[in-house]
Amino acid sequence: MNRESWAVVDLGFGDAGKGTVTDFLVRDRSAGLVVRFNGGAQAGHNVVTDDGRHHTFSQFCAGTFAGARGLLGPDFLLHPLGMLVEAEHLQEVGIADPWALTEVSRDARVITPYQQAAGRLREALRGEGAHGTCGVGVGECVADSLFHPDETLRAGDLSNASKVRQFLETQRERKRAELDGLGAEDLSLFEDPGLIDRVIDAWSDVSAHLNLLDRGEVESAIADEPTVIFEGAQGILLDETWGFHPHTTWSDCTFTGALTLAGDRPVKRLGVTRAYSVRHGRGPFPTAGTMPVREEHNVDDGPQGTFRAGVLDAVLLRYATAVCGGIDALAVTCLDHPRPEQFCTAYRTSGGVLRDLAPGEPADLTHRESLGAQLTSIEPVMQGADLLGFAEDATGCQVELESRGPRPRDKAWVRPQG
Amino acid sequence: MGYGEYSHAAHVALTTARAPRARVFAQPRCHPLMDPRDVARESRDSDDHPDSLGVVFALDVTGSMGDIPRKLASQTLPDFMGALLDAGVRDPQICFVAVGHAGQDNAPLQVGQFESSEVLIDQWLTRLYLEGGGVGGHEAYELAMYFAARKIALDSVDKRGRRGLLFLTGDVAPNPAVSRIEVERVIGDALDADVPIRDMIDELQRTFEPFFLIAPGAPRTIERAWRDLLGDRVVRLEHADDTAHVASGLVALLEGAVPSLGALVGRLGAAGVPRKQAARIARALVPFAASIGRDDAPPPPSRDFDLPRGDPPSGLQR
Secondary structure, three states, X not given: OOOEEEEEEEXXXXXXXXXXXXXXHHHHHOOOEEEEOOOEOOEOEEEEOOOOOEEEEOOOOOOOXXXXXXXXXXXXXXXXXXXXXXXXXXXXXXXXXXXXXXXXXXXXXXXXXXXXXXXXXXXXXXXXXXXXXXXXXXXXXXXXXXXXXXHOOEHHHOOOHHHHHHHHXXXXXXXXXXXHHHOOOOOHHHHOOOHHHHHHHHHHHHHXXXXXXXXXXXXXXXXXXXXXXXXXXXXXXXXXOOOOOOOOOOOOOOOHHHHHHHOOOOOEEEEEEEOOEEEEOOXXXXXXXXXXXXXXXXXXXXXXXXXXXXXXXXXXXXXXXXXXXXXOEEEEEOOXXXXXXXXXXXXXXXXXXXXXXXXXXXXXXXXHHHHHHHHOOOEEEEEEOOXXXXXXXHHOOOXXXXXXXXXXXXXXXXXXXX | OEOOHHHXXXXXXXXXXXXXXXXXXXXXXXXHHHOOOOOOEEEOOOOOOOOEEEEEEXXXXXXXXXXXXXXXXXXXXXXXXXXHHHOOOOEEEXXXXXXXXXXXXXXXXXXXXXXXXXXXXXXXXXXXXXXXXOOXXXXXXXXXXXXXXXXXXXXXXXXXXXXXXXXXXXXXXXXXXXXXXXXXXXXXXXXXOOXXXXXXXXXXXXXXXXXXXXXXXXXHHHHHHHHHHHHHHEEEOOOHHHHHHHHHHHHHHXXXXXXXXXXXXXXXXXXXXXXXXXXXXXXXXXHHHHHOOOOOXXXXXXXXXXXXXXXXXXXXXX
């Protein structure tokens, strides 16, 4: 049996076009299954079909329009009510029963309204030192699962109302006390006596829709499928380990999760970048402002903050490729936008010219924090080059897929795939 | 990278503030959290609200009130907190109570919790179950009084000797006694005998200043029956829309937050209340204002002795 798998990962700060690339791969490779192996409800993967339907995929897989099943893996961070809202929108754009296409690992962690509120309150308390957030509660949920592992709620627990109630009551009291101690302003959510009842009601609605898989079922769902696409979320430069702390996301944004779930399947690692660099919200971004950009589906609102763009940055591309262990193929999107002819090849610093960032040891978050600080004080060295050649040089990998627009028909392989 | 729109929308829908208007009274039966059986309620001071004053608003939700309860709960009462603050109450804590038919309804009495935040108050309003319909039987006002008198503890009373406020709304005459059978069925207390309504009100007045707001259009005989029990604390509304303003106006006059009725009307105008409505509110408040000498009328001439004027609120002198 032909067993083909692709893992799609963003080489930058996110927003490179993983959704639209996933949709194309599902169609072109006739994939039956798309696996979300990292991140969770904070993802926003835009897909536009050839007939003009648009959806921002968050907790349903970007292969949904193309008819693939979706699997939310064991590391996924589930926001059950967000799924409900998203399912409604999917129905409006013609997916009659998005739930039927979706399977969920019982181990997926569940984000609660208390975590969502606490995440935002914490970010508000940081003031000028804000880290950048989507406001979904992902970080809070991951932190809780690390520091209070026995208090972690998982997708498999959602139908157990008494467990959910006990869990939420414990969490409410712990977070209220903690946030009160920090001086958080608005704790009304934690004092709302009816919230838990409403959450339980609403979650039980969602739970009735979920097709839950235990560990063995997840493994066989992936193993039995001829063609699988692993749809990454966020971007390597936001990775919980390799990103520029503290402006990171609580998720492994490299290929690791995909390779683990793939088991013995061979996986083609596809790195995705736009023809330029983008970043939503706070954090270092050396080439920010070096080119104008039009943006349709990413807008400057919500807790994420502003959307910035700049030319491609070879230093960051080299860094991203190095920390994720290398890529097998490169996809470049947004080639329909005006192409810059100058690119950032190195940084000018007070100590001379810097071509590479040393990743440091995995555990050394302080090192990445100082890298991030350094990135805010350097000046990009710009050189004229051909875009695709520049990207290939920086990543050490050939461009296999080019995208000139949001729809599947706007994409083409550079050379035929086997 | 990030996107939070669906989860944000879901979060807002779940946690926000005000439920959609249409959902007020959408409860199919008495919400378990509002069941008065075997429970008590407390209005307590806190660091944020050191000078708490418990305000109980008992809404008649029976069918004879027509659309009034729905309008009150969805349009007028959500802003009651602000009106009380404007009236000079520093730390109001509001508890909503719904009064249905004694003897037959599923929920003759529904009791919320004392809340200091508008958001939370709104949630209690959303939980109210509108009984409607119901022919015969009588409105269980006396059960609300019983509950307030015996089941509610107020820090303002215990610590400062200051009574809470109880507003009753309705359009039916008082029942002559509190039925021990109903008390046991609805609230769960075992009594030896029925409590005569006058005894009940005397007991209630140890901890609450009761007011009865008569619904527009109720017969004069109803008003008379209540006046016989509550004297000047009975106020006839000209229009249901005025309910929250009239109630807060009573508080403002009582607390001395406004020196007189004229000043209160000026304040309503400044708050954007239309002139016509302000006039209605003023007319409803005249008898009470007069009873405490705040109706702007010149003091009556007297050669024999000075009538006491402007003395502090002393509750009912029946």
